[in-house]
Amino acid sequence: MPLADAIIAELEREGKSTARILERVPREKFAWKPHEKSMSLGQLAWHIANLPSAALRMLRDGRVEVGKARPAANPDETQDLVEVFHRNLETLKSALLETSDAALMERFSFTRDGEPLTSFPKLGMLRTVLLNHSYHHRGQLTVYLRLLDIPVPAMYGRSADESAFDR
Numbered sequence: 001m002p003l004a005d006a007i008i009a010e011l012e013r014e015g016k017s018t019a020r021i022l023e024r025v026p027r028e029k030f031a032w033k034p035h036e037k038s039m040s041l042g043q044l045a046w047h048i049a050n051l052p053s054a055a056l057r058m059l060r061d062g063r064v065e066v067g068k069a070r071p072a073a074n075p076d077e078t079q080d081l082v083e084v085f086h087r088n089l090e091t092l093k094s095a096l097l098e099t100s101d102a103a104l105m106e107r108f109s110f111t112r113d114g115e116p117l118t119s120f121p122k123l124g125m126l127r128t129v130l131l132n133h134s135y136h137h138r139g140q141l142t143v144y145l146r147l148l149d150i151p152v153p154a155m156y157g158r159s160a161d162e163s164a165f166d167r
Helices: 003-023 041-061 081-097 122-147
Strands: 063-065 107-112 115-121
Touching: 003 041, 003 081, 003 122, 041 063, 041 081, 041 122, 107 122, 115 122
Parallel strands: 063 107
Antiparallel strands: 107 115
């Protein structure tokens, strides 16, 4: 089985939960922040929706210059977060289907002024930067929803608002 198949399977499984969370983000609250140091609700949701496209760029480029790394621009209220997320996810999955095991074992680096700060296989970048990073921000987003008194979707069984088995 190609290495990419496991990543694709996880993207498909976890993408369903991510989409359910993004569906609940109210456009009229995009500017809301739980704290002055926090990203706004819209910034956080937009970042999550665009993580698959960022991972695709990293996969292709093999490096990220940390001094130039920035989250995606803020969404406007007409952009559909779920649609953007699904489009980005499908593009990444298509690229992964064409990515060999050898390519996934090539080195990926975070650099500063062209000098590597850390380096690991591109497969590790997908786990760390895409999957783990996404889960981290997805958890933040559920807290934002809770603070706004928006029902939090179940992801791994139950939330205080619903059961995964009720869907």
